[in-house]
Amino acid sequence: MKYWLFKSEPSTWSWDDQVAKGNAGEEWDGVRNYQARNFMREMALGDRGFFYHSQSEKAVVGIVEVCAKAHPDSTTDDDRWECVDIRAVEPLASPVTLATIKARPELADMPLVRSPRLSVQPVSASEWQVICQLGGVEV
DNA sequence: GCCAACGTTGGC
DNA sequence: GCCAACGTTGGC
Numbered sequence: 001m002k003y004w005l006f007k008s009e010p011s012t013w014s015w016d017d018q019v020a021k022g023n024a025g026e027e028w029d030g031v032r033n034y035q036a037r038n039f040m041r042e043m044a045l046g047d048r049g050f051f052y053h054s055q056s057e058k059a060v061v062g063i064v065e066v067c068a069k070a071h072p073d074s075t076t077d078d079d080r081w082e083c084v085d086i087r088a089v090e091p092l093a094s095p096v097t098l099a100t101i102k103a104r105p106e107l108a109d110m111p112l113v114r115s116p117r118l119s120v121q122p123v124s125a126s127e128w129q130v131i132c133q134l135g136g137v138e139v
Numbered sequence: 140g141c142c143a144a145c146g147t148t149g150g151c
Numbered sequence: 152g153c154c155a156a157c158g159t160t161g162g163c
Contacts, residue, residue, distance in 0.1 A: 009149090033158070054149060098150085117148050117157060 003123040004039065004049035005112060006064060006086065015051050015061045018088045025067040025087030028120070029075045036120035040084045041070045049086060050123060050131065052112070059095035060131055064088055093136030106130055 006028060008014070018026065031037055043066045051062040068085035101107045107130060111121040123131075132139045 007149095035158095058150075115157085116150070119148090 002042070002044065002047045003125065003128040004043065004047060004066075005052055005060070005110075005121045005123050006049050007052045007054050007112075007119045007121070009055050010053045010057055011055070015053065015088070015091065018051060018062070018064065018086070019091075021087065023067075023087055025065075025085040027074060027085050028083045029073045031073070031083055031119055032081060033119060036118060037070075037080075037082055039120045039122060040082060043069065043084050045069060048089070048128070050128075051088070053095075054116075057095075058098040060092060060101075060135065061095045062088055062091045063132075063137065090137065094134075096131050096134045100134060101131070104130065104134075 028040070031040070045066055045068075047066040049064045049066065050060045051064050052060050064086040066084050067087045070082040070084050072079060073081040073083045098112070101110065102113055107113070107127055110123070110127055111118050129139050
């Protein structure tokens with residue numbers, strides 16, 4: 001199983017919006033970036049991901065699961081763009097902020113730190129464990 | 140195929 | 152609200 005990070009502006013699509021969709025999940029649509037799309041193509045059913053709020057909040061707030069593999073993005077006719085579906089699994093007991101992540105040497109290589117604009121990113125197993133611990137979530 | 144212009148994103 | 156960084160677009 002692989003780990004990922006999904007970034008969203010809470011004013012556009014928040015963790016609460018994601019939770020409201022329940023187990024059916026929701027398309028992670030609107031991605032118009034090849035790198036991000038390619039990561040989504042690599043995702044398998046059951047892969048886990050962090051849900052990150054950008055802008056005002058700047059924190060990992062929840063854990064999601066891939067519940068549909070990459071398929072055409074329904075919000076465009078342009079067949080270059082694909083997306084997966086994800087569903088909320090559980091919130092972090094305490095959100096892990098960008099400041100906290102930046103302060104951790106073992107997390108300093110995350111794309112979140114290095115290229116903050118990439119909206120879908122891979123997360124290593126060790127990074128996953130560290131952030132889960134910081135967030136008060138059992139791995 | 141290159142490169143400049145532009146729009147968007149996100150941190151501060 | 153500003154500004155820097157980046158990726159995409161379109162003209163040549």
